[in-house]
Amino acid sequence: MATxxxxxxxxDISPLVAKCDDPKRVQDPDVLEVxxxxxxxxxxxxxxxxKGHGIPDSLIKDVKNVTRKxxxxxxxxxxxxxxxxxxxxRGYQRIGExxxxxxxxxxxxxxxxxxxxxxxxxALGKIIEGVNQWPHDPPYFRVLMEEYISFCTDLSRxxxxxxxxxxxxSADEFEGERAGDAFWVLRxxxxxxxxxxxxxxxxxxxxGCGAHTDYGLVTLVNQxxxxxxxxxxxxxxxxxxxxxxxxxxxxxxxxxxxxxSNGMYDSTLHRVINTSPKYRVCxxxxxxxxxxxxxxxxxxxxxxxGGIKKFGKAVYGEHLASKLETxxx
Ligand SMILES: N=C(N)NCCCC[C@H](N)C(=O)O
Ligand SMILES: O=C(O)CCC(=O)C(=O)O
Ligand SMILES: [Fe+2]
Numbered sequence: 001m002a003t004x005x006x007x008x009x010x011x012d013i014s015p016l017v018a019k020c021d022d023p024k025r026v027q028d029p030d031v032l033e034v035x036x037x038x039x040x041x042x043x044x045x046x047x048x049x050x051k052g053h054g055i056p057d058s059l060i061k062d063v064k065n066v067t068r069k070x071x072x073x074x075x076x077x078x079x080x081x082x083x084x085x086x087x088x089x090r091g092y093q094r095i096g097e098x099x100x101x102x103x104x105x106x107x108x109x110x111x112x113x114x115x116x117x118x119x120x121x122x123a124l125g126k127i128i129e130g131v132n133q134w135p136h137d138p139p140y141f142r143v144l145m146e147e148y149i150s151f152c153t154d155l156s157r158x159x160x161x162x163x164x165x166x167x168x169x170s171a172d173e174f175e176g177e178r179a180g181d182a183f184w185v186l187r188x189x190x191x192x193x194x195x196x197x198x199x200x201x202x203x204x205x206x207x208g209c210g211a212h213t214d215y216g217l218v219t220l221v222n223q224x225x226x227x228x229x230x231x232x233x234x235x236x237x238x239x240x241x242x243x244x245x246x247x248x249x250x251x252x253x254x255x256x257x258x259x260x261s262n263g264m265y266d267s268t269l270h271r272v273i274n275t276s277p278k279y280r281v282c283x284x285x286x287x288x289x290x291x292x293x294x295x296x297x298x299x300x301x302x303x304x305x306g307g308i309k310k311f312g313k314a315v316y317g318e319h320l321a322s323k324l325e326t327x328x329x
Contacts, residue, residue, distance in 0.1 A: 002234055003234065005240065008041075008048060008242050008250070009049070011034060011048050011051070012051050014053075020158045020161040031165075034162055035165045038159075046265060046268035047268055049249065050249050053155055054155065055152070055249075067188050067190065071190035073137060081110065088128045088130025088131075089127070090112060091132075092108070093110075093111065095107060097329055099328060100209060100210030101210055104329065107189050107190060107208050107209055112132045113132070114183050115132060121291050124292060128324070145188070148186075148283070152287070155220065156182070156184075157182070160174045167298070174217065177290065178289055182290065183288040185286040186284070187282075187284045188283050190281050190282075191281075193278065207272070211270065212270070213268065214255070215286070215319055215323060216286050217288055218287050219251065219287070222282065222283045225246065227274065229275070229280055230271075232252075232268055252270065256316055256319070259296065259311045261301045263310045264304065292315065294313055297311060
């Protein structure tokens, strides 16, 4: 559980980005400072902004622009890449098709997943087998998103090296069999304008995305400029806004990191309510463990939290499958 945080901290991770692969990083005071800030943010909120991340601002803007262009297309055009179970849950979902805790979400989206070859994970991977369904319009959509995914994967790996140090482990704790072949998810999302004007008391059918936790390790949220819609729940149950801050990503912890850290870090509940008079776009990148990773509390974390494992073993692919099976109408 998070604490009663009232705002979400901003961390300049540039020293970590520059030096996380340098063997002398643990003697570097700037890297250690970042590691300390990550530890505090992960314990207190499970959410933080990252700046100094090194991803070109032009690319961050372009992916939002191309997202807006896609959602502007007529519905029939978007349906050409319709998500379905046979397509491995990849593709376009209309407004209200995604469901959170039984309630339809007021968003439309394209879901993309790391591609896997048929049979790669046997029966475990069957549910997600398929190729991504990219729109043909705008024509550069795929190239741009693939470039973006590659930057996000690289950055997430660096953040996880910092988090590994923050947990008291070695920098490569989340590499190899754990997340050395990280499964990624990209959600290209659009939130229509809703009628309600009071975000605190929005009726159910005004919620862009209902309260949920993310599934994996860390998420990088690239949100629309000028619209405050993302809200994060603190320990007392207050919803704390995470307004867009130019040049930053909102970064948050997923369910698998909660298990690996034995609850030292938690996956914090969050939701989206777009009460602005403008259609809101968001591109969320999820960095997740290896698809077949067996996840259980790390010994170093168990020792730091009273010596008892708070969670049993989970398999990431099974966790994702259980979500996919209940996420759609
Ligand atoms: N891959 C992630 N995290 N997707 C976020 C979607 C959250 C909403 C989903 N219906 C749910 O209930 O989980
Ligand atoms: O739209 C946002 O700001 C966040 C979306 C989100 O939480 C998700 O897709 O998991
Ligand atoms: Fe989320």
